Amino acid sequence: DAMVIQNPRYQVTQFGKPVTLSCSQTLNHNVMYWYQQKSSQAPKLLFHYYDKDFNNEADTPDNFQSRRPNTSFCFLDIRSPGLGDAAMYLCATSRRGHHETQYFGPGTRLLVL
């Protein structure tokens, strides 16, 4: 089945130690999104790619970066995680021009010690 895959499902890192979360998709969608969801809160869009074009949300901290080496893969890099970055990170995809139909991965829960 076509799907969105996130690895790992759980990630533990230390305060200030860089961490990378990965997302892959078999849907061949042009658009990939990264959301941050803190406990008991709504998902918040961090950034998205239209193909290789990167679109950062204005309030996304500089500590968060992203890479998309090809259509299938997208990475979220947190350069110096703080305690406040502990959250569920959700990857989603859509076809270009169809942001209304997004397919979500299962998420990666990040714990910062």
Place this chain on the structure above:
Amino acid sequence: AQSVTQLDSQVPVFEEAPVELRCNYSSSVSVYLFWYVQYPNQGLQLLLKYLSGSTLVKGINGFEAEFNKSQTSFHLRKPSVHISDTAEYFCAVSGKTSYDKVIFGPGTSLSVIP
């Protein structure tokens, strides 16, 4: 810009009883509306969406929602809930252009009591 309000943060309901989860939105332009469900430690799954046309939208798992433009509401309903419906439910809104993003509400936690 759009915003979403979900008036109830938690809704307990007995098994086989009906449920309504309330959602109101604010927007200066025409919108798309969505309901997503999130089970514990999982991603979001689309329940249903309103794009245009009939204001009554039917989704998966027996859920439906009605778009009311005059009241700027998009309430979610199910006539008889099951234990397996226990989850977090998010209402969401977006504009209709490809540059618009989806804005999620704060969520409603539905607990089905046996």
